[in-house]
Amino acid sequence: MPLLGRRARAMHDFLRDRAAHGVQPWARLWGEGHGETWRRDAEYVERREGLWLDALLGG
Structure with a gap:
């Protein structure tokens, strides 16, 4: 389960960073x-x- 949140967060960050560079x-x-x-x-x-x-x- 911890990987699901991290994966979604990583996709957001990747998209943000690439967009900031106009890619x-x-x-x-x-x-x-x-x-x-x-x-x-x-x-x-x-x-x-x-x-x-x-x-x-x-649980």
């Missing part, structure tokens, strides 16, 4: 809101990680 297609994707989607996904996963671990591991 395509990342700048276009960032401009279309994909970075915001990855950020929200990361936050969602991070907030619920404990719940999902309990459900998956029978």
Whole structure:
């Protein structure tokens, strides 16, 4: 589970950094809101990680 949040956060950061340098297609994707989607996904996963671990591991 910890990898899911980190993966989404890494995608956000990668997209942000590439867009900041004007690298395509990342700048276009960032401009279309994909970075915001990855950020929200990361936050969602991070907030619920404990719940999902309990459900998956029978906690």
